[in-house]
Amino acid sequence: MARIIGLCAAFAMLVVDQAHKLWMLDIYDITSRQPVQVLPWLDLVMAWNKGVSYSLLQADSELGRYALLALTLGATALLVIWLWRAPERLVTFALGLIVGGALGNAIDRALYGAVADFFHFHIGTFSWYVFNLADVGIVAGVGLLLYESIFIADKKTAA
Numbered sequence: 152m153a154r155i156i157g158l159c160a161a162f163a164m165l166v167v168d169q170a171h172k173l174w175m176l177d178i179y180d181i182t183s184r185q186p187v188q189v190l191p192w193l194d195l196v197m198a199w200n201k202g203v204s205y206s207l208l209q210a211d212s213e214l215g216r217y218a219l220l221a222l223t224l225g226a227t228a229l230l231v232i233w234l235w236r237a238p239e240r241l242v243t244f245a246l247g248l249i250v251g252g253a254l255g256n257a258i259d260r261a262l263y264g265a266v267a268d269f270f271h272f273h274i275g276t277f278s279w280y281v282f283n284l285a286d287v288g289i290v291a292g293v294g295l296l297l298y299e300s301i302f303i304a305d306k307k308t309a310a
Contacts, residue, residue: 164247164288172284176197195270196271199264216264248288269283
């Protein structure tokens with residue numbers, strides 16, 4: 152049962168991410184409308200990220216692009232193995248969110264050469280990085296893994 156939860160979370164995260172990206176790029180046409188102020192501290196923009204988180208490890212060449220894609224797919228394969236072996240539902244759900252988000256960004260990198268990001272948080276002159284729904288799934292999954300390891304795993308060990 153835990154595996155099914157994780158795989159469903161991965162599939163749902165991947166589908167939601169890719170559907171949102173297709174909508175933003177092809178239907179809403181964010182490129183021609185940007186920036187769109189949603190709230191005083193949130194804009195919708197179009198940013199192509201050729202690197203990883205916070206635009207680190209910029210891959211400006213085809214070799215770099217495929218190296219990041221291979222790294223992403225390798226890490227995702229390890230996460231799927233972890234998901235498959237994990238007995239806890241919360242852990243498999245969290246890993247599913249991470250896997251789905253990673254695959255969503257990998258698809259972007261394979262199709263476009265970069266990851267499509269849209270959400271830009273800012274307060275005054277402070278600007279947070281631009282991200283997408285796949286990134287939200289990855290961060291939420293990591294947060295759930297941290298929660299499980301700090302609060303739940305300790306209780307199991309104590310019991």
